[in-house]
Amino acid sequence: MPEAHETRSLLERIAKGDRSALALLFDHEAGRLVAIARRIVRRQDxxxxxxxxxxxAVWQRAAQFDAARGNAMAWLITIVRHRALNLLRDGGRMDYHDGETLAALGDRSLDALNAFDALAEGDALKTCLGQLDEFKRRAILLCYVTGLSHGEVAATLDAPLGTVKAWIRRGTLSLQECLS
Amino acid sequence: MNREDKLDLAGQYVLGLLDEADAKRFETTCAQDPELAGMAAQFAGQMSRLDETAAPMGYRADLWTRIEQQLITAPRTEAAPVLPLQARRKTAPPGGWWPLAASVLVALGAGYLAGTTVTRTATPTMIAVLLNEADASPAVIIEVFADDSVRLVPLESFAAPQGQVLQVWTLPDPATGPVSLGTLPAARDIRLAGPSLPPPEAGQLYEITLEPFPGSPTGRPTGPILVKGFAKPPLN
Structure with a gap:
């Protein structure tokens, strides 16, 4: 994984229209971005x-990246996440057969927990997530890591929708307070 | 919205819980609310640590080639300071629109005069109206002639910054890729000889990009697209 400043300087070059910088960024990051997208959309294609x-989109919008306001990798990840979530919400192509649904949801649960476990000890995010009740933590991880909706989280955790919404809302506020 | 409402909304946005319309609305609100934008950026940055735990995966060998093909025609949002062309329409300059109107009139006037001497002998086979990428307003008219020459008629005045040039391109077919028709320091009424090309087809792409002086180092567009449009035959 390249240093953060390297990603930032590539974005600055891309903003000036340097295609070789975009190619370098692709070489560095495409594999991980595919993995991030796949946690959400599930299918490799x-x-x-x-x-x-x-x-x-990065080529088109690199000029909008504001180095003062965010880190370059997070910006890149945000773009990938939004595309993946939009594809998911569009829905049509994401149908599972009934038999696959539970297994698919089970996979997602595992992905979400693995991402949490893989955070470095001492990472503020790990500490703050760790301070949440288990259900709040799992609900938040399922939303963020695997792109589940409120309803899908409720089905996965076998809890009422209203309860899940409240967990996510309270949990996210606690998390933001803890991190700030 | 109080602080908690904002944190809640920023949280939902980052977790991906807003539907597309609400997410768009959120982004629009952020443009006017730096506190909200800051909350979302901060939380997104922190949560992205989870994404960074993903182990890289393989992907199809031609993924980069597919991206490159899309870049040829992808319009770009420009950084504000590049050219006066970009931001002008968004905020009225002091004194209102008069200076802009005047510059358009001058450009049209110059075009008209030059046109009477340059183009009387030929009618264009194709005409393309190139739109400003910043706000989709008409910025340049390109007339294409049977002898491969093209005439530029600017409708807005814009110029390349120091050390750069405007480069005019067309895309006769995707297999050949973009072909340069010539370079110039500033948009003005001018006739460019152009390389020998097959007669342009309706719908053929014409664009002007910003390139390092004395022209694109690769022979392909490398810089931001300033104006772009598609050819259409005039009615006779």
């Missing part, structure tokens, strides 16, 4: 489509 669209 769709994950690649997300990353393809995301790099075109």
């Amino acid at each position: 769709l994950a690649e489509e997300v990353v393809q669209d995301a790099f075109v």
